[in-house]
Amino acid sequence: MAFINTKTKEVQVKLVFVGPGRGGKTTNLEHIFSRIRHRIESDMVSIKTQGDRTLFFDFLPFELGAIKGYNVKTQLYTVPGQVKYNATRKLVLKGVDGIVFVADSMVDRRENNISSLGNLKENLTFYDIDIANIPLVFQYNKRDLATEGIPILDVETLEEDLNSQLKAPSFTASALKGENVIPTVKKAISITIVGIRDKLL
């Protein structure tokens, strides 16, 4: 739930990048950070533990500026994609306002995408959130691999596997090359803030 302070005119929204392990979530955040670092005061933070590796994620906070008199602060998070880190994923999803699902376009990651989305649904249910009711953007990442001869899923298959019922906005992208990373996050922020506009107007 977005944090809205009507006295100080501040809004804080939390967006979480989720998806299968090694799908490019951190690369997305790193690219965003590299593009906006000159105009934000904050830094990208990676919280990790080396021993038990139970809790770690990336965190990128920044201020968008004023919208309708409210200073909008955005927090971007990634969660670890590996199956065994579900406790961390669940924890990071607490209070989430919007989601970017970074799917891996590689053919052999098809099942990982589907199971990761299923895991997201379960974790959101834990917080009484229906995935159909939360601002969500799909990003079909690693499209550049096709040029290297690596088989990738076509967009129709990805849409059918992941987005046939949700009908959320979706983007093809190459986070490594920075292609469509910014449009993805802009869309995610946009639909998330639009989702809370009733409280701002």
Next chain:
Amino acid sequence: MDKKANDTFAFDLENRLDDFFNDALPDQEDPDPEETQAPNAEIPLKDLKSTILAIDWEITDDALKAFIDQVETLLERFEDDKVARTYLKILQSLGKYIRTHKSKSHPDTIKRLMAVYSALEEAVASDGLGQDKKEKTLLAEVRKFQQLKTEIIDSKAPYPAVGQPKTVPTEDKSGMQAIIQSLEELKSMMATELTAIRESVERLEKK
């Protein structure tokens, strides 16, 4: 809420997002003063650093394969640099150990991997660092590596019971045999590499 207010809000929001992101820098990052000062020798290590960070984040087959490939490439590149080669040999051993045991690796392994990389980076990238200092740091890292290896051997935690293959169910036999075989290969490889490291250290000490 009326439609006009909705439209104005959406318009303001889109404008704000466009301003914020479109005013962003092109892809290249600001030159970092420290990086600018670093000599060219640091450049070949950048991929390795990224891969180590990736492994620290999540141990995957892809990352470990990339790591081992990059180390092998660097071994060729630093063929004439005995200090760098010794560090790389240690990294290679650690990488192969992690590849075999993954999340069951000794909890200090990743920490050691990062420490050895830092020492390698310092040795390769710092022209101002004297050879004595480099060798002293190298010796300290070799000792820590040996200490870790001793702890791994003593604990035997990640190792299956090599002497009990007869108790393995028939259907799992091939899997266990593969583990035992890879264990033997790992032991052999570590012994060979340790010998090479010892020889390198002895040569450095004689200088």
